Amino acid sequence: MSTTTPVTPETTTPVLELDGDKPRTPPRRAARGGSGAGRQMQAGWVTYTILAVFVVGSLFPLVWTAIAASHSNTRLAQTPPPFTFGDRLWTNLDQAWNTGNMGLALFNTMIVAGAITVSTVLFATLAGFAFAKLPFRGKNILMLLVIGTMMVPPQLGVVPLFMAIAELGWTNQLQAVILPMMVSAFGVFFMRQYLVQALPTELLEAARVDGANSLRVVWHVVLPVARPAMAVLAMLTFVTAWNEFFWPIIALTQQNPTVQVALTGLGRGYVPDQGVIMAGALLGTLPLLIVFAIFGKQIVGGIMHGALKG
Amino acid sequence: MTTDRTNAAPPAEGGAAPRPAPDATADEKELRRRRRRSWRYRMDTKASPYGFVAPFFLFFGAFGLFPLLFTGWAALHRVRLQNPGEMEWAGLHNFTRLLSDEFFWNALANTFTIGILATVPQLAMALGLAHLLNYKMRGQNFFRVVMLTPYATSVAAATLVFAILYGRDYGMINWALDLVGINPVDWKNNTWASQIAISTIVIWRWTGYNTLIYLAAMQAVPRDLYESAALDGASPWKQFLHVTLPSLRPTILFTVVVSTIGATQLFGEPLLFAGSPSGGNQNQYQTLGLYMYEMGWMNFNLGRASAIAWSMFLLLILIGLAYWAVSKWITRSTGGRRSSR
Amino acid sequence: MRTTPRTRMTRRAAVGTAAMMLAVTACSSSDSGGGDDGGQITLTVGVFGQFGLEEAGLYEEYMELNDNIVIEQTSVQENSDYYAALLTRLPTGSGLMDIQAVEVGNIYEVTNELGQYFVDLNDYDVDTGHFMDWKAAQATSEDGRVVGLGTDTGPMGLCYRTDYFEEAGLPTDREEVSELWAGSWEDYIATGEQFMSDGPDDVKWVDSPGGVFNAVVNGYEERFYNAAGEVSYKESQGVSDAWDIAMRAVDGEMTTKQAQFTPDWERSVANGDFATISCPPWMLGYIADKSGDAGKGLWDYAAAPQPGNWGGSFLTVTEASQHKEEAVKLIEWLTAPEQQVRLFTERGSFPSSEEAIANSEDEIQGVTHDYFADAPIGELFTQAVDGIPTLIVGPRDQVIQEGLANGLLAADTQGLDGDEAWDATVRSIDNALDD
Known part of the structure; x- marks a missing residue:
C-alpha cells in the first residue's frame, strides 16, 4: 500500500469546495510527472543577469550580517561601512552566546518548534483526512469554522491568552508558547486539500473490506499517501514556529527565551554593541540556513510538489 | 466486510441478547463475534471522524475560540494590564471611541499603505522571476534555493540587519545613494521612506517563496496551450499575457490573499525597525498590530487593546468574504472558459 | 555558578517534553522563590540594563558573608520590556523574582497602585533614615508603606x-x-x-x-x-x-x-x-x-x-517571594551606605544615601574619571x-x-x-x- 503513488493535487485551484468528496480530476492535459512540464525556452544572458541580481539581493543581507558580526562597534559606526570580514567574529559570537542567553534560546526554540511541528502535522493530517474523505454530520459547518479560524489575527488572542497562561502559572515557561500553537487551521485546510485528491476513495474502501478499523486505515493507507504533504507542512510549520515572535515576546522573557525573544533583548540594550547584535542574529538564523543548504533541493521540490498554499 | 455490513446489523440489536445456551455451538459464537464486530464497525465509522477532528477543535477551542470570545468580552470593559481580573462594564465605548481615534485611523491607513507597498512589488517580482526560472537553464536548483533563503530568516534577524543598513548617517544604503549623488534619506523619520523601508523587509523575505509557488503553477499549465498560441503567431510576451497569466489567476488570487492577511497582521518589522511600539515619533509606520500592542503593553489598557484586536478581526473577515466571492467568480469564469473550449 | 544554566536547561527540557506529551498538568507551575536544598536559600534578583550590583562584586561578597545564600540575577536589557513583564506578572504572582529592581519612572505606580504586591519594608524595621529625603519619599506611599530602597541617583x-x-x-x-x-x-x-x-x-x-x-x-x-x-x-x-x-x-x-x-x-x-x-x-x-x-x-x-536628577533606581521585595526576610536583608545590605560607596567607586553610580556621601567624603571626593x-x-x-x-x-x-x-x-x-x-x-x- 505504501507504494501508492500520490497524485499531485491540482495546484492551480486553491478554492475550497465544501461539497467535494469526489476527487477533482486534475486536467489530464497538464503535462505532469516530467519536471520539464510547460514551455521551456532556453535562458539567455539577460535572464542570468537578472537572476544574478536577485541572488545578490537575497544573499547580501545575510552575508552582511556575518560581516557585521565580525567587526567592533566602533568600526561599524564608521563610513564607509565594512565590506570585508574583520577579526572579531569569535569574540562577538562568544559574547552574544553568553550575554544573550543564546544557548538556552536555541535549545528552547528547538523544543518549541519541534513540539509544535509534530503536533500540528499529526492533528492536521487526522482532521484533514476526516474532512476530505469521511462522511459525518456537521462537517461543512466545522470546515467553515476552520476556514474562519485562519482569519483570526494572532494578536487577537494575546490578551486573554496571557491571562489564561498567567492563571495556569505558565508565564515564562515553554508550554506557554507551545500549547497555543499546537494546531493550525491552515494545516487542516492544507491537508484536506491535498488528501481530497491524493487519496483514492477506492483505496479506503479496499482497506475497509479487509476489515481494517479507522486507526489502521489511517496508519496503513492515509499516512503513506499523505507523507509528501506532511513533509511540506512540517517544513512550513517548523520555520514559522522557529521565527514566531509576537506571542513569545509576551509570554516569555529574556530569562527563558526563544531565539527571537533573545534577539530583541540583544537589539535594545543599554550599551548595545551592534557587532554582538549581528552575531546573535547570525546564531539565530544559522541553524535554519544550514538546513536549507543541505535540504534546499528537497524543500524547494516539496513546496512546488506538495502544494502551494502558504 | 461489505456483506457483513448489510446482513449483520439487524435492528434487533437493542433487543434481548440471546442468552448463551450451555450447549452453545461454534456457529452461535461466530454469530456473536460478528455482531459485536459490526457494532464496533458502525461505532467506528460514526465516531472516528469526530475522533480525528477532535484534537484540532479541542486545542482550537482552548487557545483560539476562547481567547476570541474573551477578547470580545474584554473589549466591552475597562480593564488594565496591572489587574486583568478587574473589569468594569463600558459597553461599546471602546469601539465607538475608535471611530474618532485618529491614531487608530492612522494605524489603519499605515497598515493599508505598507500592505500595498509590500505586496504589489513582491508579487509582481515573484511572477517575473517565476517566468525566468521556468526557462531551461543551468543551476536551476541553485537559483531556487537561494531565492528561498530569506524565507528562513526570522523577522527579528532580518529587521535588525535592515535597520542598520537603513541608518541615516552611517547606513550602507544612504552611503550607496550618496555615491550616485542622492541626498541621504531619513529612513526612520520620514513617513514614506520609513514605510518603504519596512516594505522592503517584507518583500525581501517573501518574494522567493511566492516565486516558487508561481513557478509550480506555471509548470502545471498545459503545454498545448502555448503550442496553439505559438501557432497563432503570439510572441513570448503575448503568450505570457494571454496564456500564463490567465492560467495563474487562482494562484495569484491565493497569494494575494495570503499576503493581504500577512500585511494586515504586520507587526514584527515595524516594531523592531526602531525598537519602539509607537512606530516612529509621529506613528509614521505604526500598524494596527503595533497600535494594539502599544495600547495593551505600553499604556496598559487591555480593554482598548481588545477593541483594536477585534476590529482587526472584522477587517480580516471582510477580506475573507471578498476573497471568497472573487474566487467563486474566478472558478466560474475559468470553468466556463474551459468547457467552451 | 557554572552549573546554573545547565540545571535550568534540564528543567526546561523536562517541561518541553511533558508539554509534547500533553502531560501538562504535571509541570511545575512556579518560577519564583527558588529552592532551598540543604539549608541553601536561592534569592533571585530581577534587574534591567547593566545594573551594576553584580558587576561591582556585591553579590559575591554577600554570598561569602552568608554561606546559606545563593544569589541569581536575571537582567532584561530594556526597562520598558522589563517593566511590562513585571506588570503582567504581579497580579498573577507567578514568574516573579524575590527582588525586583524598579526605575524611578515607575516607582510611583509601584508604590501607590501596585503596593499590595510588594513587601512593606516597615514590617521588617528597615532603616531608611540614611537616604536622601526625596529619594526615600518616592518609594513611600501616601499611607506610609515603604516598598523600595534607593540604589543610586542621577545628579546631572x-x-x-x-x-x-x-x-x-x-x-x-x-x-x-x-x-x-x-x-x-x-x-x-x-x-x-x-x-x-x-x-x-x-x-x-x-x-x-x-x-x-x-x-x-x-x-x-x-x-x-x-x-x-x-x-x-x-x-x-x-x-x-x-x-x-x-x-x-x-x-x-x-x-x-x-x-x-x-x-x-x-x-x-x-x-x-x-x-x-x-x-x-x-x-x-x-x-x-x-x-x-x-x-x-x-x-x-x-x-x-x-x-x-535623571534616573536612579530602587530595589523591592515581592509579596510572592518565599524568602521575604532574607530578601529584605539582602536589599538592605545592598543599599547600605558602604555598598553604595563601592557601587560608586567601582561602577560610577552615585549614592542615594546621604550618609554614604557624608561618611565617605574623602573616598567619594577623591574619585576621578580618566576618560x-x-x-x-x-x-x-x-x-x-x-x-x-x-x-x-x-x-x-x-x-x-x-x-x-x-x-x-x-x-x-x-x-x-x-x-x-x-x-x-x-x-x-x-x-x-x-x-
Missing part, C-alpha cells in the same frame, strides 16, 4: 568635547565652561548658537532634543503631575520651560535629530557628532564605552546650568546633588515624558513648527492616558 552635569569647544573659540577649562551657562539654560542655548556659527561644520551642539528636554525638566519640582496627583504637564512651568528650550535647539538646527538610545544615536555618540550632552553619572560610562579610543581625552565634564580628562567626578557629583528638587512623580511619568520627547523629535525631523508639534504631542499623550 554636562559632558562636552574640549576639541570642538576649542575650535569654536569657546573656553575648554571645566570651570570656565560651567560659568558659560551657570544658572541658566537660556545661556546654554545661547552658547550653542555661538557654537553653531563658529564651531566645526559637521558637529552639532547637542545630541537630541529629547535629551535637552529631559535635562531641563528634571530640574523642576512639578513636571507631569501636580502635588494633588493630577496630570498637569500641559500647564506645568517645568514642561513649558523645557519644551521652549528644546524647541530653541530644534529651531537652531543644533541637534543630531535622533531619539536617544537608538542605534543611530549610539553611532553619533561613537563618532562624536555633537559637542555636549546631559550627563548623569551613568552616562559617563556609556560615552566611554561607545566612543572608545577615538574619544579618549577629548571629553570633559562641567556643571549643568541647574541642578537636576574625562581626570575630571574629579566625585566632587562634581556631590556639588550637583545640592539643590536637586524633590520631584513630584506620577503613575504615567514615562509615557508622558516619551510622548514629549517624540513630539520634539517630530518637530526636529519633520519640519513641524512648535505649535503643531505641541498639539500633536498633547493629542498623542492624551490618547495614551485615556481610559
